[in-house]
Amino acid sequence: MAEAGRTRLASALIANGSLSSQWLPAYTNVPRHLFVPDRIWPGHADGVRQGRAVDRRTDPAAWWGAVYSDVPLTTQWDNGKHQGDEPGVMPSTSNSMPTMVFSMLGAVPLTPGARVAEIGTGTGWTSALLCERVGAANVVTIEVDEESAAGAQRRLARVGYAPLTVVGDGAEGYPQGAPYDVVMATCSVGDVPHAWVEQSTVGGVILAPWGPDYGGEALVRLTVAADGTASGPFLSSSAFMRLRQQRAVRPDSSAYLSAPWPADGERGASALSPEALGPWSVMFAIGVQVPGVFPLVERYDDGTYTLWIHDTAVTSWATADWEPDRTEYETVQSGPRRLWDEVGAAWRWWEDQGRPGFERFGLTVTPTGQTVWLDTPDRPVPVRRASRRAYSTSPNSKRGRRGCALRAEGASRD
């Protein structure tokens, strides 16, 4: 069963371009199943929410099937606090989607002998692949979760690898092992820690999933310069769990309402469809321009939905109702920030630029901050703060609208 599954998955990864001939020996020598715990929550390629746990001891066929599928496998929820077979609220450790793992490995210059720091050891599978390619003595892997780090170390030892496994905050890197030719993060960031730049060689490469608060995320590959900056292009879409210390606070919509919806909101109408804002790359373009803002979608049984937009300061919100066959959509905005207007202006900028995909964007990181640019580093993406109004309210009531569950969009691939 394992052999056939492994071969089938290898063929799929070769066919989609993620597994190169350079990495095929590592794929063969470091079987994924040796790094997957008995109890997992397999992801779905189409982003459908995970179901109940699959346990190797009670359902080996499902377990092997998941391990040799191109899906991420969640191995821990809610920082280990969640118990039981149902999924928890937030995946906190996983064995990443194979396409993602090999796309990342193939995107960095990992010749034998290169020194590598991996941020986010997880199950240890990527660490083992790195060891196989550059030698375990050249790999430092950092994991914030003690239990995950211990499990990974055990699995790595079982296949004969002993990279330096550090338990700690990967945002600080590991200066004792520096300088690194490659720093590779397998958890996403909204701010690239400057420690990664400082601990890299000049000409070294930092590869990380990067995404704004709003959503949308892509791998960015930065090359480190002698002046303490790092710059480079976004490569392709990704969807990783966040570096723990950079997780966004996303209060429920009810936290924003001073009374039942529409509360004190100002009604309006917009020709911009909420549907236009949904694609992952559009969310990215909006999020870069409108930091500190995030969406939630409230779906109804008849197929319509409300797009809620919130600021992380919990002062402002907006809703836009999507219904089929409309040319105008009802909007409501409340608070000092007119969030529908801000997001709409960001969408129009994206459209004016010819609807750029991830690969036209890039990022520059300096000791004092970071800038996202379009096409070339001298064209920074505008960061918007639309009209602010004088306002006073304490929007803290717990009354939600129509009582539906709210959820963020975005399919995990880590």
Ligand SMILES: C[S@@+](CC[C@H](N)C(=O)[O-])C[C@H]1O[C@@H](n2cnc3c(N)ncnc32)[C@H](O)[C@@H]1O
């Ligand atoms: C997608 S998983 C990594 C998958 C892993 N590379 C593998 O092959 O199994 C992301 C990991 O990043 C870890 N992480 C989150 N924040 C971190 C931090 N500040 N420092 C180090 N690791 C962190 C999580 O605990 C989680 O194990």
